[in-house]
Amino acid sequence: MASISNAFSLSLPSNRIANSSSDFNPITSALSGLDSGEFSPGRVAVSKPSGIGGRICANATPVMDQPVGEKSSGAPTIVEVDLGNRSYPIYIGSGLFDQPELLQKHVHGKKVIVVTNTTIAPLYLDKVVEALTKGNTAVSVEYVILPDGEKFKDMDTLMKVFDKAIESRLDRRCTFVALGGGVIGDMCGFAAASFLVNFIQIPTTVMAQVDSSVGGKTGINHPLGKNLIGAFYQPQCVLIDTDTLDTLPDRELASGLAEVIKYGLIRDAEFFQWQEKNMEKLIASIVDAYASLVYYNNISYTSTVVLSSLLQGIFLQAYMQSGVVNCRNPNALAYAIKRSCENKAEVVSFDEKESGLRATLNLGHTFGHAIETGFGYGQWLHGEAVAAGMVMAVDMSYRLGWIDSSIVKRVDDILLRAKLPTAPPETMTVEMFKSVMAVDKKVADGLLRLILLKGPLGNCVFTGEYDRKALDDTLSAFCKS
Amino acid sequence: MASISNAFSLSLPSNRIANSSSDFNPITSALSGLDSGEFSPGRVAVSKPSGIGGRICANATPVMDQPVGEKSSGAPTIVEVDLGNRSYPIYIGSGLFDQPELLQKHVHGKKVIVVTNTTIAPLYLDKVVEALTKGNTAVSVEYVILPDGEKFKDMDTLMKVFDKAIESRLDRRCTFVALGGGVIGDMCGFAAASFLVNFIQIPTTVMAQVDSSVGGKTGINHPLGKNLIGAFYQPQCVLIDTDTLDTLPDRELASGLAEVIKYGLIRDAEFFQWQEKNMEKLIASIVDAYASLVYYNNISYTSTVVLSSLLQGIFLQAYMQSGVVNCRNPNALAYAIKRSCENKAEVVSFDEKESGLRATLNLGHTFGHAIETGFGYGQWLHGEAVAAGMVMAVDMSYRLGWIDSSIVKRVDDILLRAKLPTAPPETMTVEMFKSVMAVDKKVADGLLRLILLKGPLGNCVFTGEYDRKALDDTLSAFCKS
Numbered sequence: 001m002a003s004i005s006n007a008f009s010l011s012l013p014s015n016r017i018a019n020s021s022s023d024f025n026p027i028t029s030a031l032s033g034l035d036s037g038e039f040s041p042g043r044v045a046v047s048k049p050s051g052i053g054g055r056i057c058a059n060a061t062p063v064m065d066q067p068v069g070e071k072s073s074g075a076p077t078i079v080e081v082d083l084g085n086r087s088y089p090i091y092i093g094s095g096l097f098d099q100p101e102l103l104q105k106h107v108h109g110k111k112v113i114v115v116t117n118t119t120i121a122p123l124y125l126d127k128v129v130e131a132l133t134k135g136n137t138a139v140s141v142e143y144v145i146l147p148d149g150e151k152f153k154d155m156d157t158l159m160k161v162f163d164k165a166i167e168s169r170l171d172r173r174c175t176f177v178a179l180g181g182g183v184i185g186d187m188c189g190f191a192a193a194s195f196l197v198n199f200i201q202i203p204t205t206v207m208a209q210v211d212s213s214v215g216g217k218t219g220i221n222h223p224l225g226k227n228l229i230g231a232f233y234q235p236q237c238v239l240i241d242t243d244t245l246d247t248l249p250d251r252e253l254a255s256g257l258a259e260v261i262k263y264g265l266i267r268d269a270e271f272f273q274w275q276e277k278n279m280e281k282l283i284a285s286i287v288d289a290y291a292s293l294v295y296y297n298n299i300s301y302t303s304t305v306v307l308s309s310l311l312q313g314i315f316l317q318a319y320m321q322s323g324v325v326n327c328r329n330p331n332a333l334a335y336a337i338k339r340s341c342e343n344k345a346e347v348v349s350f351d352e353k354e355s356g357l358r359a360t361l362n363l364g365h366t367f368g369h370a371i372e373t374g375f376g377y378g379q380w381l382h383g384e385a386v387a388a389g390m391v392m393a394v395d396m397s398y399r400l401g402w403i404d405s406s407i408v409k410r411v412d413d414i415l416l417r418a419k420l421p422t423a424p425p426e427t428m429t430v431e432m433f434k435s436v437m438a439v440d441k442k443v444a445d446g447l448l449r450l451i452l453l454k455g456p457l458g459n460c461v462f463t464g465e466y467d468r469k470a471l472d473d474t475l476s477a478f479c480k481s
Numbered sequence: 482m483a484s485i486s487n488a489f490s491l492s493l494p495s496n497r498i499a500n501s502s503s504d505f506n507p508i509t510s511a512l513s514g515l516d517s518g519e520f521s522p523g524r525v526a527v528s529k530p531s532g533i534g535g536r537i538c539a540n541a542t543p544v545m546d547q548p549v550g551e552k553s554s555g556a557p558t559i560v561e562v563d564l565g566n567r568s569y570p571i572y573i574g575s576g577l578f579d580q581p582e583l584l585q586k587h588v589h590g591k592k593v594i595v596v597t598n599t600t601i602a603p604l605y606l607d608k609v610v611e612a613l614t615k616g617n618t619a620v621s622v623e624y625v626i627l628p629d630g631e632k633f634k635d636m637d638t639l640m641k642v643f644d645k646a647i648e649s650r651l652d653r654r655c656t657f658v659a660l661g662g663g664v665i666g667d668m669c670g671f672a673a674a675s676f677l678v679n680f681i682q683i684p685t686t687v688m689a690q691v692d693s694s695v696g697g698k699t700g701i702n703h704p705l706g707k708n709l710i711g712a713f714y715q716p717q718c719v720l721i722d723t724d725t726l727d728t729l730p731d732r733e734l735a736s737g738l739a740e741v742i743k744y745g746l747i748r749d750a751e752f753f754q755w756q757e758k759n760m761e762k763l764i765a766s767i768v769d770a771y772a773s774l775v776y777y778n779n780i781s782y783t784s785t786v787v788l789s790s791l792l793q794g795i796f797l798q799a800y801m802q803s804g805v806v807n808c809r810n811p812n813a814l815a816y817a818i819k820r821s822c823e824n825k826a827e828v829v830s831f832d833e834k835e836s837g838l839r840a841t842l843n844l845g846h847t848f849g850h851a852i853e854t855g856f857g858y859g860q861w862l863h864g865e866a867v868a869a870g871m872v873m874a875v876d877m878s879y880r881l882g883w884i885d886s887s888i889v890k891r892v893d894d895i896l897l898r899a900k901l902p903t904a905p906p907e908t909m910t911v912e913m914f915k916s917v918m919a920v921d922k923k924v925a926d927g928l929l930r931l932i933l934l935k936g937p938l939g940n941c942v943f944t945g946e947y948d949r950k951a952l953d954d955t956l957s958a959f960c961k962s
Contacts, residue, residue: 110927155636166705169920171927194675194700194710219675224647229675231712353677439650446591446652 076102077334079341081214082349086234090214090341092334096241097127100134106236107132108198109173112141113165115188116179117148120204123247128179128202142168146184150372150382153183153221155229161191172196175236181205181252182212182382186227189218193233201235204244206256206333207383210263210340213238215348215358225439226369232353240341242334250283250419253328255383257282257418258364260336262390263343265411266360266451269458271339276410279417281329282336359462363451364390366437371424374432380425387420388478393452396474400466402454410457423478430475557583558815560822562695563830567715571695571822573815577722578608581615587717588613588620589679590654594646595624596669597660601685602626604728609660609683623649627665631853631863634664634702636710642672653677656717662686662733663693663863667708670699674714682716685725687737687814688864691744691821694719696829696839706920707850713834721822723815731764731900734809736864738763738899739845741817743871744824746892747841747932750939752820757891760898762810763817840943844932845871847918852905855913861906868901874933877955881947883935891938904959911956 076093091102112132116125121143129141144164146157165174176199178188185201185208192199203213219230245253260282264272275282344361351357368389371380380388394411397403415422424433437448449464450471557574572583593613597606602624610622625645627638646655657680659669666682666689673680684694700711726734741763745753756763825842832838849870852861861869875892878884896903905914918929930945931952 155640159636162703162710166703166709166920171920190675194671194712196711196713222643222647228647229643230677231675232677439647439652 077338079338079345081234081345083216083234083352086216086352088235088237090238090240090345092209092240092242092338092341094242094330094334096239097124097131097243100131100136102237102239103128103131103177103200103202104136104139106198106200107139107175108236109171109175110138110140111168111170111174112139112177113161113168113170113174114141114143114177114179115146115161115184115191116143117146117181117184119148120180120184121145124179124202124204124244128177132177142170146187148180148183150183150221153187155220158187158191158220161187162195165191165195170195170197174198175200177202178213178235179204180208182208184208185213186218186230187220189216189233189235190220190230193218193231198236199233201238203238203240205248205252206245206337207252207259207381208256209240209337210256211259211344211361213240214341214344215361216352217354224373225436226372228439234352238341240337242330242337245328245330245333251381251384254283254419255381257336258383258387258390258415258420260340261411261414261418262361262363262386263340264458265390265394265453266363266460267347267458268339268343269456271343272410272414272457274339275336276414278329278332279414281332283328283418356462359449360451360460363453363460364388364393366448366450367392367424367433370433370436371428373436374428375425380421384421385424387415387418388422388424391415391422392424392474392478393450395477396450396466396470397453399470399473400452402452402461407453407457426480428479429481430472430479433475433479558819560819560826562715562826564697564715564833567697567833569716569718571719571721571826573690573721573723573819573822575723575811575815577720578605578612578724581612581617583718583720584609584612584658584681585617585620587679587681588656589717590652590656591619591621592649592651592655593620593622593658594642594649594651594655595622595658595660596627596642596665596672597624598627598629598662598665600629601661601665605660605683605685605725609658613658623651627668629661629664631664631702634668636701639668639672639701642668643676646672646676651676651678655679656681658683659694659716660685661689663689665689666694667699667711668701670697670714670716671701671711674699674712679717680714682719684719684721686729686733687726687818688733688740688862689737690721690818691737692740692825692842694721695822695825696842697833698835705854706917707853709920715833719822721818723811723818726809726811726814732862732865735764735900736862738817739864739868739871739896739901741821742892742895742899743842743844743867744821745939746871746875746934747844747941748828748939749820749824750937752824753891753895753938755820756817757895759810759813760895762813764809764899837943840930841932841941844934844941845869845874847929847931848873848905848914851914851917852909854917855909856906861902865902866905868896868899869903869905872896872903873905873955873959874931876958877931877947877951878934880951880954881933883933883942888934888938907961909960910962911953911960914956914960 074093076091076096076099079090079092081088081090096102114125114128114132125143125145129143132141133139142164144161146152146160161176165176172195174197176188176192176195176197178185178199179202181204185203189199189201201208201213203209213235216232216234217227217230218233219227222228257279261272261275264275347358347361364386366389368382368385368387371385371388372382375385391411394403394408398405398408412422447464449462450466451460451462452466453459454461555574557572557577557580560571560573562569562571577583595606595609595613597609606624606626610624613622614620623645625642627633627641642657646657653676655678657669657673657676657678659666659680660683662685666684670680670682682689682694684690694716697713697715698708698711699714700708703709738760742753742756745756828839828842845867847870849863849866849868852866852869853863856866872892875884875889879886879889893903928945929952930943931947932941932943933947934940935942
C-alpha cells in the first residue's frame with residue numbers, strides 16, 4: 001500500500017490490472033469500434049422507461065469484442081482486485097447467471113442468504129437462487145427482501161438481515177449474497193462483516209457495478225451523515241451480469257455514469273475522452289429512443305422535433321412497450337463498467353483502507369454528501385448529488401488556479417449529456433453545506449480535506465491545504481443564501 | 482497463524498510471551514511467596530462488600546515483586562500481544578492512571594471519546610480524563626455514559642455511542658476509549674471498528690482484564706444469542722490499573738476468576754496448580770473478611786461461627802466501612818491477571834480470527850451461553866454461566882473417557898472455592914440448551930463443535946467429533962427435564 005501524505009498528485013498508470021481471460025484491448029477496440037458515431041442498437045426489447053420492472057434495453061454484451069446484439073455465453077471478462085490474501089475477481093459479462101459455477105466456487109458452507117430488495121427480488125432472485133443451487137443440492141438458500149431505497153440504509157433495516165440470518169440458524173460457514181444496488185451491497189457487506197462470514201456482491205445497477213460493490217467499503221447511514229457506520233470488508237467475488245441493466249431505470253443509469261465520469265477526471269484522461277465521444281451510446285434518453293425509432297422505422301428525424309415533450313413521452317412509452325425500441329448500447333456500457341472497475345481496483349489495490357490515494361475516488365462526494373444529507377436522503381440519487389458535487393469541486397479547483405477553464409467546460413458538458421445535474425438543488429444553502437461537511441469522514445483533526453483537480457485532465461489532489469476563500473466563493477456561487 | 486483442523490490437541494508452551502520490563506519470575510515468586518498459606522493483607526481500606534461505589538480492598542500491586550501493601554509508582558508489567566502490524570501492549574499495574582504518558586502515547590488525533598457506564602463513571606471517569614489530558618492541552622475529551630449491564634449490550638445502546646461521536650464531530654483521527662467491564666469494552670470496540678477509528682481498552686473488572694479486553698473480539702448481542710454481531714478489531718493498547726479492582730463487587734470478581742481457572746484447564750496446568758494453592762487469596766468472601774478481622778483484632782476465629790449469616794453481614798459491613806478490613810490479596814490478583822493475559826495473548830497471537838486454536842478459549846462457553854440466553858441475560862454473570870458450563874464440559878469429557886475422575890473433582894473443588902456455581906440454574910431444560918446451542922457461532926455446517934478436555938490436566942480439544950450420546954447424557958444429568 002502506498003504511503004501517501006496529506007496532499008499528493010495522482011497520475012498513476014492505469015494499466016496494471018490483470019486483464020482477465022479476454023484478450024480484448026479496451027482502448028483500441030473502444031476507439032476503433034465505438035468512436036465512429038454510428039448508432040447500432042442491439043436486439044429489440046420490451047421497455048418501460050421509468051419505474052421498475054420493465055425491460056429497457058438489449059443485452060449488454062460483456063465487452064466490446066463480439067458482435068453487437070449477440071447474446072454472450074462465453075467466459076466473463078475478469079478484473080482482479082489485488083489485495084494479497086483478500087484478493088478477489090470481478091466477473092463482467094452477459095448471461096453470467098446462466099453460469100452457476102462462477103458463483104458456486106465462491107460459496108463457503110452449506111447455507112446461503114441472499115439479501116435483496118423489493119424491486120430486484122421479482123426480477124432476479126429466482127435466477128440467482130437457481131445459479132446458487134443448480135447441480136448443487138448440498139446448498140440451501142434463504143433470502144431476505146428489504147425495502148428499496150437509501151432511506152432504508154439504516155440500523156433498523158440492517159437488523160432485519162441479522163434477524164433472518166440468526167432465525168435461519170446460519171453459522172460462520174455460510175455465505176451472504178448481496179443482490180441489488182449500492183444500498184443492498186453496502187448493507188449486506190456490513191452485515192457479513194459483523195457476522196464474520198463470507199459474502200458475494202451481485203450488483204444490478206451501474207452505480208453499484210462501477211463503484212460501491214468494488215473495494216470492500218460496507219456500511220450504513222446515520223441520521224447525521226452518510227456511511228458513517230461501517231467496515232472495510234472484501235467480498236469473495238463480484239459478479240456483474242450486464243443483463244441486469246436491461247431493467248435499470250434511466251435515472252439510475254445516469255446516476256451510475258457520474259462515477260464513470262469521475263474515473264476519467266481523477267486518473268484516466270483517455271477514458272474521459274472515450275466518454276466524450278461515446279456518451280450518447282451509454283445513456284437512455286428520449287433523443288436516443290427517437291434515434292432508434294428513426295433507425296428502425298425510417299421516420300424523419302427532423303419531424304420529431306415538432307412533438308411536444310408530453311406527446312413524446314406517451315408515444316414513446318407505448319412504442320417501447322411494443323418491444324421494437326432499443327436505446328442503450330450494451331457494448332459501450334460493458335466497456336465503461338470494465339474500465340471503471342479496472343480504475344477502482346487499481347486504486348483499492350494501492351490503498352485498501354483509504355489512507356490517502358483511495359480518498360480521491362470521492363471527487364465531488366463531499367459536496368454531494370452534503371446535498372444528499374441536507375436535501376434529504378432519497379430526493380436525489382447518489383450519482384446526481386455527486387455530479388453536482390463534481391461541478392462544485394471543479395469550480396473550486398478553477399478558482400484556486402489549479403486547472404484551466406477548458407476542463408470546467410468539458411465537465412459541465414459531459415454531465416449535461418449524461419442527463420445529470422450540474423448544480424445543487426436551489427434549496428441548498430451555504431450553511432447547510434458547511435454543517436454537513438463538518439462531519440464528513442475526510443475531516444481530520446478539524447481540517448476538511450477535499451479532492452480537487454490540479455493540472456492537466458486526469459490529475460487530482462486530496463488535500464486540506466487550500467485557500468478557504470475559494471471554498472466560500474464556490475459555496476456562494478452555487479447557493480442563493 | 483497456525484492452520485488448525487477441526488480437532489486438535491493443545492499443549493503449546495506458554496512461555497513465548499515477551500515478559501515485559503519486569504524481571505519478575507511469576508512462577509517462582511508465586512510458589513515461594515504466596516503458597517505458604519499465610520494471610521498477609523495489604524493496607525486497609527474503606528469497604529462495601531456488595532453493590533457499587535465502595536472500596537473493598539487495598540491496592541493491587543502490579544505483580545508480586547514488591548512488598549505487599551506498598552503503592553506502586555513504578556513501570557507497569559507489559560504483556561505484548563504479537564499480531565504483526567496490529568500488535569499492542571497490555572499494561573498491568575497499580576497507579577497507572579497516575580502515569581499519563583502510558584495512555585497519551587496511544588491516542589491518535591486531537592479528540593477522544595470515553596465510553597463508560599453509570600457504575601464506573603463516578604468512580605474513574607475523572608481520573609481517566611485527567612490521564613488523557615494532563616500536560617496535553619491539544620486533546621479534548623468527550624464521553625458517553627451508557628446504562629450498566631449485559632442487557633444493554635444491544636444495537637440501541639450502541640447507537641448512543643455513534644450518536645455522541647457524530648454529534649461531537651469526531652472524525653477518523655479520533656480515539657475511542659473503553660472504560661469499564663466486558664460489555665463496555667465489546668461495545669466500544671465494535672463502535673470503533675464500525676467508525677474506523679483507533680481505540681484503547683481500560684478494563685475495570687477481572688473478567689474484562691483477563692478475557693474480553695484482550696484479543697480484539699468486539700460486538701453486541703442479538704436477542705437470539707450473545708455476541709452474534711461483531712468484528713475482530715484490535716486496540717492500540719490495554720491499560721489495566723489494578724487499583725480499579727478496589728471497587729469491584731465480590732460476585733463480579735468471582736465471575737472473572739472463572740476465566741482465570743479456564744486458562745489453567747485448557748493450557749496451563751502449572752497455573753491451575755498455583756490457583757489450587759492460592760484461591761482464597763484471590764477471592765473476597767465473608768470468611769476472608771473474618772480472617773482479616775481476626776488477624777487485625779485478635780478476635781477468636783472460632784467465636785465467629787456462632788453468628789448468624791445476617792449478623793455477620795451487618796457486622797462486617799459496618800466494620801469494613803470503618804476501613805480496617807482487607808480481604809483480597811492484591812499481589813495474587815495481579816499475578817493471576819498477568820498470567821491470564823499471557824495465556825490469552827499467546828493463543829490470540831497464534832490464531833487471531835479464531836480459525837481453531839482460539840476457540841479453545843471458549844471452554845464452557847457454549848453451555849454457558851445457553852445458560853445466559855435461556856435464563857435471560859443479566860440473571861447470571863458471564864463467568865458464573867461459564868463456570869457451570871465448564872463443569873458440564875468436564876462432565877462430558879469424562880463420559881467420553883477423555884479425562885480421569887480426578888480432574889472432574891479438582892474442577893468442581895476449585896470452582897466452589899471461587900464461590901462459583903457448579904451446575905446450571907434449575908430452570909434450564911435440555912431443550913433450552915439445545916435450541917440455544919444450535920445457533921452457537923461454533924456450529925459449522927450444522928455440526929456443533931465443543932471444547933472438551935482430553936488427556937492430562939492442561940490439555941483440550943476443539944472438535945465436532947464426539948459421541949452425541951455423551952452430550953445428551955451430560956444435558957440430562959444437569960437438567961431436571
